Amino acid sequence: MTAPRVSVLLTTYNRERYVAAAIDSVRAQTFDDFELIISDNCSTDRTVATAREYEARDPRIRVTVNDRNLGQFGNRNHAASLVRAELFKYHDSDDIMYPHCLATMVSMMEQCPDAAFGLSSGAAWTGGPCPMRLTPRAAYQREFLGPGAFMCGPSGAIFRTEAFRALGGFEDVGAPSDYLFWLRACAHVPVALLPADLFWYRLHPSQEFQSDAAARQYAELGRQVWRALHAEACPLDAQERELARRNVMTKIVKALLNDLRAGRFVLAGARVAASPPLSDWMRYLRRPRRDPMAGTPLDAAGDYLLPEQRS
Numbered sequence: 001m002t003a004p005r006v007s008v009l010l011t012t013y014n015r016e017r018y019v020a021a022a023i024d025s026v027r028a029q030t031f032d033d034f035e036l037i038i039s040d041n042c043s044t045d046r047t048v049a050t051a052r053e054y055e056a057r058d059p060r061i062r063v064t065v066n067d068r069n070l071g072q073f074g075n076r077n078h079a080a081s082l083v084r085a086e087l088f089k090y091h092d093s094d095d096i097m098y099p100h101c102l103a104t105m106v107s108m109m110e111q112c113p114d115a116a117f118g119l120s121s122g123a124a125w126t127g128g129p130c131p132m133r134l135t136p137r138a139a140y141q142r143e144f145l146g147p148g149a150f151m152c153g154p155s156g157a158i159f160r161t162e163a164f165r166a167l168g169g170f171e172d173v174g175a176p177s178d179y180l181f182w183l184r185a186c187a188h189v190p191v192a193l194l195p196a197d198l199f200w201y202r203l204h205p206s207q208e209f210q211s212d213a214a215a216r217q218y219a220e221l222g223r224q225v226w227r228a229l230h231a232e233a234c235p236l237d238a239q240e241r242e243l244a245r246r247n248v249m250t251k252i253v254k255a256l257l258n259d260l261r262a263g264r265f266v267l268a269g270a271r272v273a274a275s276p277p278l279s280d281w282m283r284y285l286r287r288p289r290r291d292p293m294a295g296t297p298l299d300a301a302g303d304y305l306l307p308e309q310r311s
Contacts, residue, residue, distance in 0.1 A: 005033040007088040009079040013041040018094040025096045031103035036061045039079035042069045073172040090154040094202045101198040105158040108194045115192035116163035119152045124196045127296030128304035132193040136235035139186035142295025144244035150182040175214035187233045220274040249284040
């Protein structure tokens with residue numbers, strides 16, 4: 001059987017209200033050389049029954065049901081192990097993919113053949129036109145010295161299957177697992193920034209990232225970020241590292257003050273426990289400085305790098 005160009009991975013758990021619309025949006029893509037793998041995490045509602053109905057009438061759809069609940073990112077890793085295509089994209093079971101989504105992402109990845117993955121946000125990236133191919137240093141510059149780059153969820157990314165597997169997939173540490181993947185991966189491999197607004201990200205109360213547990217996990221991110229900025233693999237130079245630590249420290253303190261004002265004292269305690277040592281607070285708690293152009297690819301003359309246009 002010939003492998004498709006793209007595998008779309010729809011990981012599900014109790015999404016009977018939304019899964020049909022999510023599947024329909026994949027089937028409506030203008031780029032139709034795909035397979036849709038639905039990996040269910042032991043749903044107790046009609047999610048699987050609905051998915052099976054689609055599987056029965058569309059040969060591009062495969063439905064698998066896990067023997068046990070693997071957790072959100074465990075299920076994402078499992079679904080990635082089933083991929084047959086060179087590229088794959090996550091599509092959350094409560095989101096809507098716009099018809100041009102796959103066509104846009106695939107064409108952009110073709111223009112950046114060495115990018116391990118591409119990221120699309122809900123808002124346009126500052127700087128030049130997409131795709132923007134970022135070296136590890138440029139990705140870290142954009143994240144820590146500029147407007148940010150690691151805010152995308154898995155559904156905003158398209159991966160080269162071989163690269164994702166070589167990187168070891170997601171480390172399953174709860175809701176921030178995607179951020180920690182970008183943090184780790186972008187220190188080693190190029191990434192492409194893709195056009196924005198390719199899908200609709202649905203918000204509703206049952207999403208994991210809105211839970212109290214997720215809030216605590218995000219509060220504890222400071223420890224991992226601080227380690228990454230001190231690691232040998234950090235692609236920033238010495239001066240950039242110092243500024244990045246200053247910017248991160250300010251971000252931690254602002255979040256801590258917000259917790260205290262809102263009476264979230266348990267969360268504030270978790271944030272302090274995961275923060276850098278007091279000596280680093282004294283050293284790096286300074287006015288932050290960010291450049292909206294940090295990490296933007298420029299040519300030797302200082303002009304924007306334009307993507308190759310193909311007729």
